[in-house]
Amino acid sequence: MFENVKFDLTACYRLGKKMFNDKLNYDAIIVGGGHAGLTMGVALAKLGFKLAIIAPLEVSFKVADRGDGRALAISEAPRRMLELLGIWAKLDGKYAPMKKVNILDGKPGDILQDALLEFDQNANQDGVSAVAHVVESGHLLGAMWDVAQNEANITLLIGRKLKNFKTHKSQVDVTLDDGQEISAGLIIAADGRGSMVRDLLDIKTFGWGYGQSAIVCPVSHEKPHLGTAYEHFYPNGPFASLPLPNGADGRHQSSLVWAESPEFAKKLMAADEDFFNQEMVARFGLHLGDVKLCGERFTYPLGLKVAHDYIADRAVLIGDAAHGIHPIAGQGLNMGLRDIAVLAEVMTEARNLGLDFATHIVLNKYQTWRRFDVLTHAAFAEVINRLFSNDIAPVRFVRDLGLKLVDGMVPVKKFFNKEAAAVSGDLPSLLKGEFPS
Numbered sequence: 001m002f003e004n005v006k007f008d009l010t011a012c013y014r015l016g017k018k019m020f021n022d023k024l025n026y027d028a029i030i031v032g033g034g035h036a037g038l039t040m041g042v043a044l045a046k047l048g049f050k051l052a053i054i055a056p057l058e059v060s061f062k063v064a065d066r067g068d069g070r071a072l073a074i075s076e077a078p079r080r081m082l083e084l085l086g087i088w089a090k091l092d093g094k095y096a097p098m099k100k101v102n103i104l105d106g107k108p109g110d111i112l113q114d115a116l117l118e119f120d121q122n123a124n125q126d127g128v129s130a131v132a133h134v135v136e137s138g139h140l141l142g143a144m145w146d147v148a149q150n151e152a153n154i155t156l157l158i159g160r161k162l163k164n165f166k167t168h169k170s171q172v173d174v175t176l177d178d179g180q181e182i183s184a185g186l187i188i189a190a191d192g193r194g195s196m197v198r199d200l201l202d203i204k205t206f207g208w209g210y211g212q213s214a215i216v217c218p219v220s221h222e223k224p225h226l227g228t229a230y231e232h233f234y235p236n237g238p239f240a241s242l243p244l245p246n247g248a249d250g251r252h253q254s255s256l257v258w259a260e261s262p263e264f265a266k267k268l269m270a271a272d273e274d275f276f277n278q279e280m281v282a283r284f285g286l287h288l289g290d291v292k293l294c295g296e297r298f299t300y301p302l303g304l305k306v307a308h309d310y311i312a313d314r315a316v317l318i319g320d321a322a323h324g325i326h327p328i329a330g331q332g333l334n335m336g337l338r339d340i341a342v343l344a345e346v347m348t349e350a351r352n353l354g355l356d357f358a359t360h361i362v363l364n365k366y367q368t369w370r371r372f373d374v375l376t377h378a379a380f381a382e383v384i385n386r387l388f389s390n391d392i393a394p395v396r397f398v399r400d401l402g403l404k405l406v407d408g409m410v411p412v413k414k415f416f417n418k419e420a421a422a423v424s425g426d427l428p429s430l431l432k433g434e435f436p437s
């Protein structure tokens with residue numbers, strides 16, 4: 001008798017929601033309008049969820065123009081997701097493919113070092129065109145902002161901050177710093193390392209400072225980088241250059257990430273350009289000819305901060321709010337983008353079954369799926385930084401030998417390449433470049 005009756009589960013879900021939760025303003029409220037918050041918003045909005053994003057800083061075009069010094073290496077699978085969401089196209093070519101990574105071990109002044117280990121796209125013939133793509137943080141944020149602003153399902157609450165929230169059985173009530181009250185089925189913390197949501201939920205973190213600060217800035221050089229990134233391991237910390245597109249004046253450019261002791265970093269920040277360039281060249285080497293600072297310098301203290309739990313009642317942490325790691329392997333935002341793909345998948349799956357997408361069972365699926373990846377990447381960055389940020393001769397001998405050995409092992413390099421591209425393992429749909437169905 002019912003064989004010709006088809007149930008539209010999404011419609012059932014909406015009807016149920018209307019009957020029981022009519023006063024909810026949104027499906028979810030996202031706290032934070034950084035890279036993670038905006039991308040989460042765009043992904044969920046395109047999947048039919050209604051959202052508010054609380055963004056204290058008008059991601060303002062000022063931020064996008066000036067940038068924050070960082071250039072972010074985006075791995076292949078997260079890049080596919082950004083492409084699917086329409087964010088990548090907004091970059092309008094403002095990115096450079098990273099085709100090769102050369103790893104070197106040395107002391108400042110050893111400017112003729114040979115690479116001990118080289119990763120290139122040829123070590124990987126599985127449809128990955130580059131190890132990663134490098135994009136300036138401000139440009140990426142601008143592109144995300146642009147797409148988020150044009151999503152009908154997103155309400156951007158600009159220039160405001162979260163003040164407090166209260167969790168009830170079937171909803172979360174949020175109060176903003178201007179007194180406005182809104183409610184939703186779920187609160188998503190994308191409010192960065194110092195997450196207020198995480199603190200209000202009393203979720204503990206583990207981690208420590210590295211006694212290092214990173215200086216980031218653009219540099220111009222005589223010869224083209226040909227898509228090569230260089231990572232030098234110096235006793236005070238890693239010193240990396242990431243390939244950038246040529247500057248507006250046609251000069252070849254790379255982005256520098258230079259980790260140093262906080263005291264020396266402070267000196268370098270205050271130094272005149274001649275002193276800065278002299279110290280930089282002693283580490284950069286001569287492989288790209290003459291190198292010069294060509295923009296503003298920014299500095300970031302480096303540390304590890306990982307949340308014990310990524311979920312609580314009707315609450316979930318994503319991005320740096322869940323895990324802030326050392327930038328040595330360029331994985332911080334990539335991990336955040338993987339959080340987004342997994343959360344969007346489990347929420348959609350529950351919603352399509354006519355279920356509440358913010359129950360413990362659903363959120364726990366997210367947490368379980370993400371935990372292993374987060375801990376392995378945090379541990380990898382930790383081990384590499386500790387192994388290389390020292391000048392103990394026997395340790396140097398063993399690590400250099402290890403790098404040379406790995407360099408000769410094509411299957412091992414292929415494995416690391418696939419890990420860096422994030423195309424292996426149990427991938428959620430968005431990371432495959434598809435919407436979950």
Ligand SMILES: Cc1cc2nc3c(=O)[nH]c(=O)nc-3n(C[C@H](O)[C@H](O)[C@H](O)COP(=O)(O)OP(=O)(O)OC[C@H]3O[C@@H](n4cnc5c(N)ncnc54)[C@H](O)[C@@H]3O)c2cc1C
Nearest residue numbers: 032034035036072073162191192319320327330332333334
């Ligand atoms: C030197 C350096 C190099 C890096 N290189 C790479 C790389 O190559 N590849 C890579 O993948 N990652 C890299 N990272 C990591 C990457 O930059 C971060 O993981 C990423 O930017 C974090 O984004 P997020 O949105 O989670 O957090 P944030 O960018 O910290 O955003 C948090 C947002 O929340 C807002 N907020 C805070 N409090 C409140 C509140 N009470 N109410 C509302 N909103 C609030 C803030 O205003 C902000 O907009 C690097 C990091 C550093 C420091």
